[in-house]
Amino acid sequence: MRAFICGLKSLSLDAEERAFLRDASPWGVILFRRNVESREQVARLTAELRDALGRHAPVLVDQEGGRVQRLNAPNWRAYPSAARFEAAGADADQAARFAWLGARLMAHDLREVGIDVDCLPVLDAPAEGSHAIISDRAYSRDPARAAKLGRAAAEGLMAGGVAPVMKHIPGHGRARADSHLELPVVNASRAELEAVDFPPFIANADLPMAMSAHVVYTAIDASAPGTQSKTVVGEIIRGLIGFDGLLMTDDLSMKALTGSFRERAERAIAAGCDMVLHCNGDLAEAGPVAEGAPLLAGKALERAEKALACVRDVEAFDVAGGVAAFETAMAMVG
Template sequence: MIGSSTGPLTPSRVLIVDLPGPDLTPDQGRLLRQSGFGGVCLFARNFSTEKRTARLVSDIRDALGPHALIATDQEGGAVLRRLDVPMPPSPLALGVLDSEDAAREAGRIAARGLLDLGINWNFAPCLDVNVNTANPVIGERSFGHDPETVARLGVAWALGSEEAGVMASVKHFPGHGDTSQDSHLTLPTVDKPRSELERTEWLPFRRAVQAGVGSVMTAHILYPALDPDAPATLSPAVLSGLLRLDWGYDGVIVTDATDMHAIADRYPAGAAAPLALSAGADTVLSCGHGDMETHTDHRQALLSALREGRLSEARVHGACARLDRAVNRFPGVPAPYTADQRSLDTAQVQRWAEQALTWVGIPPRLDPALPLLLIAPISAPVGGPYGDSLSGAHLATLLKEIYPHLHTVLHDDHDPTAALSLLDRFPGIPVLLATTGRWSLTELPRFLASRLRKEQRSALHLVLWNADQAAELKLPSLISHGFRPANLQALAQALMALR
């Protein structure tokens, strides 16, 4: 096997790379074949039709050989790359259900939608504990704010995935939950004493290690209690010391993407790759977002470090040996996702969406025979791990089927003119005020909610992504825990019950 622990040293085997689009071009195939990368991570831009994506995976395997690890981020909720299969709920929705059986089955459902194409590695689930409501990038990707709950449900999810044939990767070790910064944009710091980290951030990861979960993904975050200088991804104290020696973990350690600003701004041109390997990582996620030169830079950085003695051959061989074991355990042989199984999984996802719906306060009675107002954003900004969101027009179309006399204003999150005009035109008419974004609320929905409260007008806040926003607007609320089709169908059913 190329790059195996007993074969010739192929340092680029430790790189997982990305691709620009839904097809593997001849030039890209030659680069993969000549470089001998360990695998590819697929993003939303790589998924198209089922047949086309299956061909892409097959072409990647033809270029890299049978040892290839094909990865993606199919977490559930808002972080999904493949959208033409049953979509697992967000981890936070599973936290609301608080069922290990549901979490385990959600992991299986995620895996079935990947192994169908031959994808054998899922960079999920998040075991970050959502202890900071100002966190810009974790939120609903966490199973909750209680470490024990995150541990129980997160480990169950990971084991469900692996039972179905796809290696899980618990992330972001040693914990991204207590920061108000996004490592996609900057280098956050979690400055907590070791005793507190052990009680909170580390507890779910330690349980995952004890359960033998196949891989762990690192966080690009400083933890001064362990290492005041290097982020966890590049820290021997965190990876070799805490994870390997103290906890005895012998699975694969994979870095988060090295194009994220927390790393790329400080270690450009692939310089982080040999540092991560030396620290204890087994594979480095190199993302160029269309720029294949990024992967060549990482490869050259590894070769230079080996040549100059900054990275040992033994360390690379050890990393390749772990990758060999992972591929042997999760070979990625496509397993057909039958129509009957898809139907069962779709029904299960729908039941979870209905069970996770959360009411806050006393909702108004909404009569479909009478006028009703909808105020919603035109669209929601996305970034970081998120690729799509719910448009106001789509929401309005859905609600119009329930409320034929619906009057809608879609706003840009800044100009209140149209929304105020609608309220003035229909005094006393009930209002649905929707928030559809992940990030912090702008002043406009706060202003509108304040006016509705002041007028004592019947209103219902539809919270269609970030559940924390319900408390901010102080209106009766219906929290969907997501905007996927199952969530919207559950929302519609709940609203019809208000007649």
């Protein structure tokens, strides 16, 4: 089993993908809209990929709500963006209850089709003038509220048997570029980062998994994006923030990164990431990523096992009642 997560091409596995999964043995697989058609189809696909791997591998998805929802209507409920929860609550406690409920319902949807990891909550605090790539995907511009609502969402997922992945550590909220397309450079001082960007992650440092940011923080390390920076990973993520869970990269195929795909993977692992992520399903890229990813062992293996151990049980939940309460709350904010 190797320290990487890969994407798939389509709605089912072909012979080439089956062989790749068997030979490369990724820790997990991530699904996107191109992999999703119906409940029955997704359930078949998750069973199929686990059969190819010969184990109950984690299956991930980005199911945030709003603009980022891979399982969509009409087969799944349409969830609001994270920013809507702050508007829905009369106070922070009520907003957090709604965030919990939305995530608990998402977890029910995901577990039903064999998905057990959700790349949520987004703990970035958007700054004035930042790129719209984050915007309403974040819970709040206020770091304390972002921390509280993000925690509620993570707990809602875990109550439903789905492991959360907080992102994008140590913070994407100041980025003025989309890391899918280019490398964002943040010139804020360390004091500014410590006051606004890092606190939501510090408050949630005990969560099981986190996804790195492909962002350069010039006050910390001007030479490399956070994903590939020993200083950012060691001094900030593991040190100041205190996160000791499983650290995975954001997608290595994003244009913020340069070099061959094997080099991208090797640099991230050398910087201290536990796991590398490659999403687009292109095996010509995924093969070199697998070659650059080590066997999952040592501390990284311990973190991976601990991350999944937190969601073995599903708490009892009145789904119909939860849906009714959630829809009533969301209807109040339009």
